[in-house]
Amino acid sequence: MRAKSSVAKAGTVVALLLLSSCATFSSSTDAALQSRVTGQWTEFRKFDACEEHHQRMAIRADGTFEVKGRATVCDKATEFTWGGTWQVKGGKFRYTTAYSEPPDFIPLGKTFEDAIVSVTDDEWVMIEQSTGNNSIARRVK
Numbered sequence: 001m002r003a004k005s006s007v008a009k010a011g012t013v014v015a016l017l018l019l020s021s022c023a024t025f026s027s028s029t030d031a032a033l034q035s036r037v038t039g040q041w042t043e044f045r046k047f048d049a050c051e052e053h054h055q056r057m058a059i060r061a062d063g064t065f066e067v068k069g070r071a072t073v074c075d076k077a078t079e080f081t082w083g084g085t086w087q088v089k090g091g092k093f094r095y096t097t098a099y100s101e102p103p104d105f106i107p108l109g110k111t112f113e114d115a116i117v118s119v120t121d122d123e124w125v126m127i128e129q130s131t132g133n134n135s136i137a138r139r140v141k
Helices: 002-037
Strands: 039-046 051-059 064-073 076-089 092-101 111-119 123-127 134-139
Touching: 002 076, 002 111
Parallel strands: none
Antiparallel strands: 039 051, 039 134, 051 064, 064 076, 076 092, 092 111, 111 123, 123 134
């Protein structure tokens, strides 16, 4: 009976150590990703057959961002600027809007999360929350 109890306790300790190391790895990975995405990026996003956005993103180390660009929806173009706060959590780029011009372009206070696939010195690949599509941003040098 003691052998089973000792084995169960050992298994519990191993499981707790694995969970602890995963949590540490995750937070250190998030910190590394957060550092790597900071900077200036250009990006093209296609939402459907009729809507696409060409934009330039400033991702600042202070946790704020600004996006400027042009949205084309069925041949009607709109210049836009919007921004807010950002962070990397659980391998996702999470951003919340604080302002938008035109005012109805992006709802204020809305939080989005795009899964980060990879970030290199030149390229940032995400999976868009809204469409499930890959999105590739290029670093501005």
